[in-house]
Amino acid sequence: MTSAAARRLPRIVHPVAWWIWAIGLAAAASRTTNPLLLVLVLAVAGVVVAARRTEAPWARAFKVYLLVGLVVIAFRVGFRVVLGGDLGADEHVLFTIPHVPLPGFMAGVQLGGAVSAENVVSASYDGLRLATLLCCIGAANTLANPKRALRVLPAALYELGVTITVAITVAPQLVESVQRVRRARKLRGDTARGRRAVRAIAMPVLHDALDRSFQLAAAMDSRGYGRSGAVPPRVRRLTVALLLAGLVGLCLGGYGLLDASTPWLLGVPTLTAGVALAAAGLILGGRRIRRSRYRPDPWAFPEWCTALCGVAAATAAVVAGARNASALNPSIFPLAWPTLPALPTAAILCALLPAWLTPPPPTAAPSSVRHDHPTRTPERAGAHA
């Protein structure tokens, strides 16, 4: 039995728990266009991220997701303004932009014309919903170390595992390569722009990336990644097929669950089938793959809480939608001020609990033993070329 004090010791929360929590929040957000609820979801995600993110580089990315969210809203509204369409009888015209006549074969598309308040509001609700979904996924990415999450991936998917690891390791290094090569270009006095400059930078960078990917894949292999032992190829192929089918089912089911307009068959049933297939593949694969975990992230009380809070938020949104859809989707025609329905609000606020119920993330080594090497000095940048 772990004492309450032991439970509060800083440690990493299981990445899967954060993903379930984030997908639950996203599922709740996808069921509503109520801006008050959506902003509430954003606020909850923001508070939890601020409270429980680590000091790792990827943990500073939440700001980027928020910015991308703003861009999404702007695009959504911008397009709706330009491609306004016909106005209903009692819509409120905000302003009118010049109407561009289009050739006959593009009938049905209208460019320019009057812009109504209803149109703008509906577009911004849609944009806000998309942005919120994006930020929920961003929150999961910020809270869970992508490489630790990858450890959950079964070793039966050997090639996929290598590919993803190489991609998430080498991609950030590409940025550094580009900086290095661009600086080196100056040494040659080449200030060319356009196509030739792209070639001059891309060629060395891509060569570099290819070399590194190859080296990393070779290193993973030399250290025993994907050891299979004596397994008949038939079993191996069956495992891979089951797992891939399971993953496809999981993706489709998740999509069906998030998008209320898809047939019900694409929702829970597909998700369940996906889970079943993936589980079968894991069991079959697990029989032969022998791997162990060094200091595995435990699945304990905080993980259950986190996952359950996410599931609760999603369930409440679905139930509330079935009982009273108008509260979740405030009226646009006629325009009405949105209200805050009690049940979904409580459920979303419940997703705030992990900010307190989970242990804090571990801090990096005390600064007294740190004799830092700047990661961006030319010497360090070149050291792994």
Place this chain on the structure above:
Amino acid sequence: MIRFDHVTVTYPDAPTPTLRDVDLTIPAGELCVVIGATGSGKSTLLGAINGLVPHFTGGVVRGRVTVDGRDTRTHPPRELADVVGVVTQDPLAGCVTDTLEEELAYGMEQLAIAPAVMRKRVEETLDLLGLAELRHRPLHHLSAGQLQRVAIGAVLTAHPTVLVLDEPTSALDPTGAEEVLATITRLVHDLGVTVVIAEHRLERVVQYADSILYVPGDGTVEYGQPDQILARAVVAPPIVELGRLAGWTPLPLSVRDARRRAAQLTAELVDVVAPPAVAQPMEQRSAVLRGRGLVVRYGDVAAVRNVDIELASGEVVALMGRNGAGKSSLLWALQGSGVRDGGRVDVGGRDPAGLGPGDARRLVGLVPHTPSDLLYLDTVGDELARADAESTAAQGQSRTALDRLAPGIFDDTHPRDLSEGQRLALVLAVQLAAAPQVVLLDEPTRGLDYRAKHELGFILREIAAAGRAVIVSTHDVEFVAATAHRVVVMAEGEIVADGETATVIISSPAFAPQVAKILAPRPWLTVDQLRVAGVFPHGAPCTTVDATP
């Protein structure tokens, strides 16, 4: 332990096999050093031990390689991971995880070692390699020497019986290299690991070797006692050259042994004045570059702190110092393209930082740490033509420069197919096309064999003799002793020593070249000096002192 049974390796499109009919056995517990020129097939030989050749590289392997009884034909590298540990030249390229502790555990996880055993082994390895206080550090925050030790530790935790290292010290400063090599010898002594290590700078490892594998480059491989192989190998460290010149048999391989043999020689050298290791630059020298109060910062870290530096025409200056001491930052700041937060540089009355890149490179040319960053065209001919056009030089000027630096490179060769040394020569030719007054080179000796380094030294002295100034940053003491007129040592962004080569490098034990260590306290630096002085007129130790410089 490792058995090569008539092994022949042929890569696709290669006219001749890289290794031909290799037949040898490396017994358990041995430290075997693989020597040979660049491109002779050392890496192929090492890769064949754990099956990376041919499972990862392609090519055709005839014959059979067995390690601990396992045939690499039927066992891909991952199935040999519990027997063979591999450490590569670039430790960061092989890092799979983010933090030190996870990296140490990664190999064990793949081998399904029980969690309790893993915890214990990680702690033991942290102590064995002296990394305990860095355990939670992200790998990106470690120095190159620490990273290389992590890479060794990461394969050690799986308790392999064979350790294969491909040039593990080539990116390290002398002290970092010592640390890594000390670790390796300790493993051989304490744990009985069989070690196969490839290394260009033999002066660092040859004294620890039980046997040597010599890869001359024609596909054959010789295997035998260190002193016997080194007596005739083309690649040889200074200590061996000295031994050969003095006719010592058996050849001493450690400085300690050589000092004992050299007692008489040292006594005889009392009255001999050492000729200069590097021909002095011409008499009338003028300052070509003057840097004052240079400062470079990255965030809160000052990489270069208020450095003053002056260069005269005709001199080759070596810039030394441990990894991360600010050498590269200083070179980039001098060239003008890099970050410079303070101070000014004066080259003929102008500051390169204030000029466009095209004009700056006519004052100061820099060959960066990764020279291939500058090459992007498909053939050497195209690169040279572009270089002429960029520097508005006469057509064919850079071709002439390249032919002088490294003759025999054809126009239709792809730059990626050149050897390290040839690629360096190509980039140097490209930079020289602009006829800069000052030439800077950032660690050009990395990965070069003795011959290539010898040629590079000759080229640099020639460039200087034409009235230019050269700064070369390097960790290679032997290269410095044979090439540089002056040595500048940096630490923590400051210049801590600046003076004549002989004075600076003899005064510190870590930096002294082998000949200086053997003949201490006599101020001799290179074997060539002894040759020029005629100390051994007939290739045998002299009995009377009659030679004068």
